[in-house]
Amino acid sequence: MGRIVIVAYRPKPGKSAELQALAKTHLSILKAEQLVTDRDSILMRAEDGTVVEVFEWRSREDIDRAHNNPVIQQMWRDYAEVCDYIPIAQVPEASGLFSEFAPL
Template identity: 60%
Template sequence: MGQIVIVAYKPKPGKEEALKQLMKTHLPRLKQEGLVTDRESIIMEATDGTIIEVFEWLSTEAIANAHSNKAVQQMWGEYAEVCDYVPLNMLKETNDMFAGFKPVD
């Protein structure tokens, strides 16, 4: 059974576009490693520039396997250069009954 997750990536100063470009490769790279389902991800942007992604891991085992996968570790290193992971409740939109975000294509 898959596990849907929501992740918030806060771009480091001056790295907003680099993060958006990296986001285009995230799901395809995880798919190549057999770690996610075929469900398309949803990528959106908060008013403070944080990028939010909703995607589905293949299983809890796939999540665990990602932590020892060299390709995933390399990708996570690339993310560390351009952003920090932040809790969703840090986004002001999460205080609204219906949190709204700008779509990222």
């Protein structure tokens, strides 16, 4: 059974453009490794520049497999250079009844 996740990436200072470019390749890398479904992801940007993504892993087991996949490990290192992962609750827009973001 698929697992839909919401992830928030807060850009490090001066790294917003690099984060946005990387985020646009995220799903295709996961698809190439057969870890996610064919469902399109949703990429959006909060007012403070945080990038929020919603996507669907194929299964809990595929999430676990990603942690041992060298391609995914490299991708995560690339992300670590340009952003910090933060809980979605730390994104101010997430507290609204209708959380509004700019499309990316």
